[in-house]
Amino acid sequence: MTEGPVGVAVMAYGTPATPDDVEAYYTHIRRGRPPTPEQLADLRSRYDALGGTSSMAARTAAQVDAISAALEARAPGRCRVVLGQKHAVPFVEDAAATLLAEGVTDVVGIVLAPHYSGFSVGEYQRRLADAMAEGGGRAAAVDRWSDLPEWQAFTARAVGDALADLPAATKVLFTAHSLPERVLVGDPYPGELARSARAIARQAGLATWAGWGLAWQSAGRTPEPWRGPDVLEVIRDLADTGRSEGVLVCPQGFVTDHLEVGYDLDIEARAVADEVGLAFARTRTVDDDATVMGALADRILAAADDLARPEAP
Template sequence: MSDQPAHAPYDALLLLSFGGPEGPDDVVPFLENVTRGRGIPRERLKEVGQHYFLFGGVSPINDQNRALLGALRKEFAEHGTDLPVYWGNRNWAPYLTDTLREIAADGRRRVLTLATSAYASYSGCRQYRENLADALAALEAEGVTPPRVDKLRHYFNHPGFVRPMADAVLAALAELPEAVREGAHLAFTTHSIPTAAADASGPAEGHGDGGAYVAQHLDVARTIAEAVREETGREHPWRLVYQSRSGAPHIPWLEPDICDHLEASHAAGVPAVVMVPIGFVSDHMEVKYDLDTEAAAKAAELGLPVARAATVGADPRFAAAVRELVLERAATERGEHPERCALGALGPSHDLCPVGCCPARAPRPAAAGADSPYA
């Protein structure tokens, strides 16, 4: 009987996130990192940064990642999983390259990556993989032998991600006035992306008409709505809507926008709406501003009662799901056939992103996929 740990062959977990400013002086430099190569003037970035300045120039995402790190380490320790957890960001400290350099210096050779994005899309998956490839190339250029890096499968339909959101919907419904609670509609929200990017999301055989991005969100929304119906005995009408559009107006993006949906719902006589941000792991800026500030203001203007469901964040069930995903992938790498948990109709996602999955406009190397130069 083998005495290797259940997480072998992996010897580290990397929490990979977007990053965010932690003070007013960080806002414009952070936005310069995010928009590098697009030629956006600094004055325009100052205008965009007003969302952050409303919150003291601090994005909540870094503290939320610290909380998730704590939850993961606690979960691992309580279950005897002796796997160190590191944290690196794409756009702010701790930077991904610095974290991978630390991982290499610590002698770690096989790393699993948990990205704080649960769904398939270029910006939610492949771009993270491109950033990993860039960081690994930087280490090689320094003469550092980089670790091998893999990525956990998409976890959008894992029970540890879905069930906390279903409970959050029930809690949000309870916040509404009793007179409008029973007739409340559910608005499942996620980040809008260009329709062309949505159509090309996921494996190539599924491209077209929203691709994997829309299909995965619809499946999660349907699963949560059914869980709420089973718990309450009431059928709450629902729709998938979008938020946080940031592109040029002439480029088609996924619609309807949450504020437009609130207006249409009010005009149709809907008594109340629960906003459910299923596209986001934590209550970061796009939730705190675009929903809690902008959409809430629109609802108040309309006189439409709204409540907002919490995101998963550092829920212990999500931390447990991550541990399960780590052990699942480790067992698969060892040639075993572990149970792969998933709710809804789509089943568990792939471990290895295939060639042509969520392609970029211009080809770039991407790690942790079938086309990785760092296999």
């Protein structure tokens, strides 16, 4: 058992801080390969549509602060909370370095994404574990939290609130970021998304399948197949059936407003719905909701307790 505070690395995807950072950010996403001028222009145009950058940085900071406050309320002085990001400073490795420099050798990593995939959440956790190990530290992981009753209840309320302003014949589409089919072989991600959608739909009182469905969004622009159906295709299909007058998108795979929510849904998906004559809305994201952040703090502390237990002889 290590004496002293436990580190908590709250990990997020990251976003460019200013419009001038977009190229470096995109290059990092592409693992050091600079984007073509056309690719860069497309991404910049998307951020321009949101005002130059997304609000993700400020919203992520608020989430980190809320988790930190919840941990302090539950276990005063026990945790040292830092932010680590996948594609923007401070990186995951920066978070580990900060903790190690302060003498914190045990860390719990949690990603601001409810569902686990080895390709996404797994990569964050591996990077954290490797960086801590290089400095003689240890890392434990909160790999998933879509099963949290508090998060499911929040999302069900968000669905109900949004439906109140839509036609009775509205279908709810639960969405998450698509991934390449090759990485989903044997991966728990699709199953976790289906289970959480089913639980949220039940709490929101949605008719089985007739009232809701699953869709995917924000697939990468690569030649390989990505998981579908894409939400834009589903919206068009709903209009073709003539059975829906509206569509409500619930981005259950995301926890805050950023490019994939603000542009891919609020702009692109809305435009398709307008084109095919369907009323459109999108549920609010969890952001720094105190109840949900408190539930995350409880799960972090449980992982910290496990990490602190002496190893069996």
